[in-house]
Amino acid sequence: MKNLFDLTDKIAIVTGGGSGLGRSNALALAKAGANVVIADIVHENAQKVMEEIIDLGGNSICVKVDITKKQELEEMVKKVVDFFNRIDILVNSAGIIAPHNPRIPLVEMDEEKWDRVIEVNLKGTFLSNQIVGKQMITQKNGRIINMASMSGTIVNRDILGVGVYCTSKAGVIMFTKALALELLNYNITVNSISPGYMDTKSGVLNPDDYKRKMKMVPINRLGKPEELNGLVIYLASDNASFITGSNIIIDGGYTCW
Helix, strand or coil, X not given: CHHXXXXXXXXXXXXXXXXXXXXXXXXXXXXXXXXXXXXXXXXXXXXXXHHHHHHCCCCEEEEECCCXXXXXXXXXXXXXXXXXXXXXXXXECCCCCCCECCECCHHHCCHHHHHHHHHHHHHHHHHHHHHHHHHHHHHCCEEEEXXXXXXXXXXXXXXXXXXXXXXXXXXXXXXXXHHHHHCHHHCEEEEEEEXXXXXXXXXXXXXXXHHHHHHHCCCCCCECHHHHHHHHHHHHCHHHCCCCCCEEEXXXXXXXX
């Protein structure tokens, strides 16, 4: 059973790998044997995670990249291919939340704030998948995992002013399905994971927010970042060759209500 999820010698890129869910995903991939590229717009964070992986006995490099910039992504792919010769796995964890100080209803939101969330969460997913996907097409092999959100399947009933975030993540889910069909003939799978409320610095802003979110989850607690790791490793493994175009929700039952 251990070998079913062995990622030894696989080359994985994790965007947004310098913090939050991205960091957790990157460490999990490394522990499963993958060589991990930490790609993050904050280079210091990426470097810290890279050093964590190396301290664990893994192999890692870090790259500063803004996923909304096509040229930076192309340079990242070139650097990774030059260093490792190929790319086997992309975990696209980079993203931002909706403006929250204060929450802004859609009818009052200005174009700049709308554009920024859509640009990072949806356009960034499109560009990173496109650029890395082209490399995987040449290899005729690859695993792409996009971090969406339960908010791409529902509108959070307990928070007003997150319409743009929900819209962006719904787009990620549908983009994942469309790309999965386009890449079927290249032995490339494309899936998305939709976390619910997770216990991360970006997901929990203050103690009151923490308590409010916890009460909204039927399992009566927030998710831990490491609770996504098993699914990430599975989708990245050869064992997941028959699953593509799927969106898997991990939300402690929030969307069951």
